[in-house]
Amino acid sequence: MKKLALVLGLMALILVGASAADKTVLKFYYYIDATQAGYAEDQALWKKFQAANPDIDLQIEINSSQPYHQKLQAYISAGELPDVVYIWPTSRDSSKQIQDQKLVKDLRTVLPQDLLSKFSPLALDVNNQSSHILAELPQAFTYTTTVYANTGLLKSLGLKVPTTYAELKALVPKLKVKGIQTLALPDADKWPAQSCLFSTISGRLVGDKFIDDVKAGKAKFTDEGFVNALKFYESLYKDGVIDKSNVNLGYGEGPGIFASGKAAFFVDGDWRVGAFLTDKSTGKALIDPAAQKTNFDLVNFPAIPGEINKGTVSAIAGVGLAINKDLTGAKLDAAKRLLEFYYSKEFLTVKWETGAFVPSRLDVTSDKLEPLAVKLPLYYKSIPKTTYVLDGVLDPTVFNILNDGLQAIGLGVKTPAQVAADMQKAQDALK
Amino acid sequence: MVLPLRGKAEKNRAYWFFVTPAFFLYLLVFAFPIVLSIILSLSNYNGGKMFGGEPWTITGFQQYQKLVVDPAFWLALKNNVYIVLISVFGQIPLGFVLAYLIYRKIVKFGEGWQAMLYVPAIISVIVLGIMWRLIFDSNGVLAEMMNQTYASAFSAGLDHIVQGMNGTFTITDDVVRKILALSNPESLSSFANPVSDVKDLILSNGYSLQHIDAFKHDLTNLLAPKWSPDFMSQQDWSMIPIMFVTLWCWTGMYLILFHANMQKIDDQIIEAARIDGATEMKVMWHIIVPNLSGVIGNAAILCIAGSLNSFALIWAMTGGGPMNVTQVLAIYMYQNAFVGVPNFPLANAISMTIVIFSFILIGITLYLEKKYGGKEV
Numbered sequence: 001m002k003k004l005a006l007v008l009g010l011m012a013l014i015l016v017g018a019s020a021a022d023k024t025v026l027k028f029y030y031y032i033d034a035t036q037a038g039y040a041e042d043q044a045l046w047k048k049f050q051a052a053n054p055d056i057d058l059q060i061e062i063n064s065s066q067p068y069h070q071k072l073q074a075y076i077s078a079g080e081l082p083d084v085v086y087i088w089p090t091s092r093d094s095s096k097q098i099q100d101q102k103l104v105k106d107l108r109t110v111l112p113q114d115l116l117s118k119f120s121p122l123a124l125d126v127n128n129q130s131s132h133i134l135a136e137l138p139q140a141f142t143y144t145t146t147v148y149a150n151t152g153l154l155k156s157l158g159l160k161v162p163t164t165y166a167e168l169k170a171l172v173p174k175l176k177v178k179g180i181q182t183l184a185l186p187d188a189d190k191w192p193a194q195s196c197l198f199s200t201i202s203g204r205l206v207g208d209k210f211i212d213d214v215k216a217g218k219a220k221f222t223d224e225g226f227v228n229a230l231k232f233y234e235s236l237y238k239d240g241v242i243d244k245s246n247v248n249l250g251y252g253e254g255p256g257i258f259a260s261g262k263a264a265f266f267v268d269g270d271w272r273v274g275a276f277l278t279d280k281s282t283g284k285a286l287i288d289p290a291a292q293k294t295n296f297d298l299v300n301f302p303a304i305p306g307e308i309n310k311g312t313v314s315a316i317a318g319v320g321l322a323i324n325k326d327l328t329g330a331k332l333d334a335a336k337r338l339l340e341f342y343y344s345k346e347f348l349t350v351k352w353e354t355g356a357f358v359p360s361r362l363d364v365t366s367d368k369l370e371p372l373a374v375k376l377p378l379y380y381k382s383i384p385k386t387t388y389v390l391d392g393v394l395d396p397t398v399f400n401i402l403n404d405g406l407q408a409i410g411l412g413v414k415t416p417a418q419v420a421a422d423m424q425k426a427q428d429a430l431k
Numbered sequence: 432m433v434l435p436l437r438g439k440a441e442k443n444r445a446y447w448f449f450v451t452p453a454f455f456l457y458l459l460v461f462a463f464p465i466v467l468s469i470i471l472s473l474s475n476y477n478g479g480k481m482f483g484g485e486p487w488t489i490t491g492f493q494q495y496q497k498l499v500v501d502p503a504f505w506l507a508l509k510n511n512v513y514i515v516l517i518s519v520f521g522q523i524p525l526g527f528v529l530a531y532l533i534y535r536k537i538v539k540f541g542e543g544w545q546a547m548l549y550v551p552a553i554i555s556v557i558v559l560g561i562m563w564r565l566i567f568d569s570n571g572v573l574a575e576m577m578n579q580t581y582a583s584a585f586s587a588g589l590d591h592i593v594q595g596m597n598g599t600f601t602i603t604d605d606v607v608r609k610i611l612a613l614s615n616p617e618s619l620s621s622f623a624n625p626v627s628d629v630k631d632l633i634l635s636n637g638y639s640l641q642h643i644d645a646f647k648h649d650l651t652n653l654l655a656p657k658w659s660p661d662f663m664s665q666q667d668w669s670m671i672p673i674m675f676v677t678l679w680c681w682t683g684m685y686l687i688l689f690h691a692n693m694q695k696i697d698d699q700i701i702e703a704a705r706i707d708g709a710t711e712m713k714v715m716w717h718i719i720v721p722n723l724s725g726v727i728g729n730a731a732i733l734c735i736a737g738s739l740n741s742f743a744l745i746w747a748m749t750g751g752g753p754m755n756v757t758q759v760l761a762i763y764m765y766q767n768a769f770v771g772v773p774n775f776p777l778a779n780a781i782s783m784t785i786v787i788f789s790f791i792l793i794g795i796t797l798y799l800e801k802k803y804g805g806k807e808v
Contacts, residue, residue: 066770069770070769070770071769073768073769073770073773074768074769076478076773077478077768077769077773077775078478079478079481093770097478097773101485169621172621173621173622173628173629173632173653174632176618176652176653177632177636177649177650177652177653178649178652179652188750188752188753190752238620239620239621240617240618240620240621241621244569244659245569245570245574245659247569247664247753248568248569248570248663248753249569249570404754404755407752407753407754408753408754411661411664411753411754413664413665413754414754
């Protein structure tokens with residue numbers, strides 16, 4: 001009897017092993033913040049994909065923020081790029097090497113034309129990607145500067161959303177008297193100040209042509225216009241618009257500070273809308289839908305004195321999925337099916353409904369959007385023009401100095417002129 | 432049964448039998464990575480497959496030349512030296528003295544003290560780093576306590592000003608000037624004309640003697656001096672909290688090490704010295720220290736090696752920031768390897784400098800131990 005059980009057991013093991021061996025293993029390195037609303041819905045969709053594709057053994061590894069880039073960098077360095085990865089269109093951290101060395105396939109040759117034709121021309125423009133191929137299919141067009149305003153709080157204090165910097169500055173004592181910060185910008189992770197605010201300031205005060213000229217050696221960061229942009233950033237701290245404590249606040253702390261009414265405004269990317277929506281797994285929201293409708297809004301950053309590009313906001317072709325260039329045969333087919341699922345109407349609708357982004361696929365609609373998600377396209381419409389996100393166009397050796405420099409300016413340990421000189425030195429070293 | 436004496440051949444066989452596996456293991460886990468690191472530090476290899484991937488060649492000492500002119504490297508090295516100093520001249524002497532106090536029963540509840548002092552060494556350094564970050568943070572416990580103190584003092588000052596109004600609530604320019612004199616100068620920077628602006632603000636909010644608490648509360652929010660841990664963003668000063676936590680975290684480990692070894696010393700020697708009139712200090716200095724000189728030397732080597740590799744605690748506490756002022760060599764290496772633009776040759780060059788400095792410092796320690804250690808005076 002024991003021998004029979006042993007033989008049966010061994011047979012079962014062999015069968016299980018054989019069925020596992022038949023599956024195509026697909027390693028997928030995916031970016032999502034597991035603490036953000038929408039995570040449960042996202043994971044449910046991947047389970048659905050696995051159920052619909054039993055021949056694929058999908059191995060998803062999840063990470064977010066800077067640790068995502070660090071681990072992806074380690075994968076690239078080890079020559080172990082996963083089969084499908086979530087990447088940025090330009091030089092942002094780990095994506096630089098992927099784009100520069102074309103470590104991924106041109107999706108124009110992989111994805112069917114009838115799927116690609118459903119996306120906005122901006123998403124398909126390969127000039128938005130530093131590799132000049134469709135290395136990833138941008139899931140959205142990302143506005144990296146979005147001012148979240150607690151209009152309910154302002155109204156309760158008899159205040160209005162400012163349209164000029166002078167009006168914003170005038171709010172500082174009126175809010176501070178109630179123990180409320182004016183503008184929250186947690187910057188311990190270094191990139192938020194540059195990506196989510198300074199890029200817009202630079203765009204408004206010097207514009208994209210100036211940045212192109214600096215890269216071409218025809219202008220310098222030490223020129224008056226760019227130093228003035230840094231000086232304006234400095235004035236945000238000196239005028240008390242941004243409290244110095246923000247320099248030491250982690251990126252994840254912003255939504256909580258804002259939603260709890262400790263700051264009247266919060267500046268972040270448009271993707272942060274998702275942090276405030278209802279988490280379907282718990283039924284809780286940082287800002288409940290009724291309050292989203294009446295007490296919160298997404299607004300443009302106020303007019304800056306001396307701006308030459310009025311109302312401009314930094315924006316960039318969004319992130320998306322890419323396929324390892326070495327994939328062939330069954331693996332490539334599996335990766336292709338994964339991307340088709342990710343860029344499907346069903347998946348992107350859920351992403352919009354959970355506030356992750358407004359899809360670049362044009363036929364996606366929904367009647368289940370929470371008020372703040374509805375306000376996103378309205379915010380986009382209010383923006384007259386977009387400008388560069390600096391970490392998308394400058395070399396990392398230069399924008400890393402800017403990231404450090406913005407922290408230094410905030411803490412008052414470096415002057416705008418010093419930061420500009422440091423940046424120019426790094427830019428000159430690239431020649 | 433008497434076993435025959437081992438022959439020379441048998442001894443040789445036994446020697447090679449036991450030594451060979453360990454030797455190959457050593458080559459695999461220690462020598463191979465170091466040699467590979469040296470090669471990479473002299474190359475232009477920048478990720479991917481080492482063989483069959485992008486071609487790479489030996490380019491010489493370029494990365495080392497980059498290092499010596501990079502201020503970030505010298506800052507990281509200086510910060511590492513601080514960690515080495517607090518470890519060797521902080522943890523070891525303190526651990527030794529505490530161990531001696533417990534060993535000689537100069538303090539009561541020795542075992543309790545041992546356990547209490549050793550606890551930080553068994554908790555994850557990441558947890559400890561986050562805990563201390565929450566204390567030293569600009570919104571942390573320390574800042575909260577300091578700001579409560581400032582707010583209380585400011586509020587008491589307002590009380591004094593209100594008492595001077597003799598039962599009325601008349602806000603004149605003089606009253607505002609007195610309030611501003613108590614205030615944080617930084618908080619006045621958002622006013623074009625602080626006296627008239629603050630006066631307008633007070634008048635527009637309609638405060639009265641009946642609402643004096645609201646008046647005090649609001650003005651404290653607006654004008655009370657604020658304490659912020661600015662030293663955490665200044666070179667050198669920013670290392671003080673890290674050095675303090677390093678001292679707190681690992682002193683207990685050396686206490687245990689020294690205490691265990693003190694227990695091996697013959698009690699009779701100490702008793703004889705005491706009968707001959709030696710003080711506790713003399714016993715410690717002339718009997719315990721020489722007997723433990725080898726252990727102290729080994730502890731110093733552990734300290735130096737650990738200090739030059741310190742990463743997790745600082746990473747969790749500050750991430751090397753703000754503005755890289757708390758960066759040490761290991762973080763500097765990590766950032767060059769895995770953050771932003773990867774530069775593997777440079778990261779390997781940094782690793783090699785860590786190894787070289789470790790060897791130099793350990794060499795000095797061994798020399799000092801050989802020269803001065805183990806001599807009873």
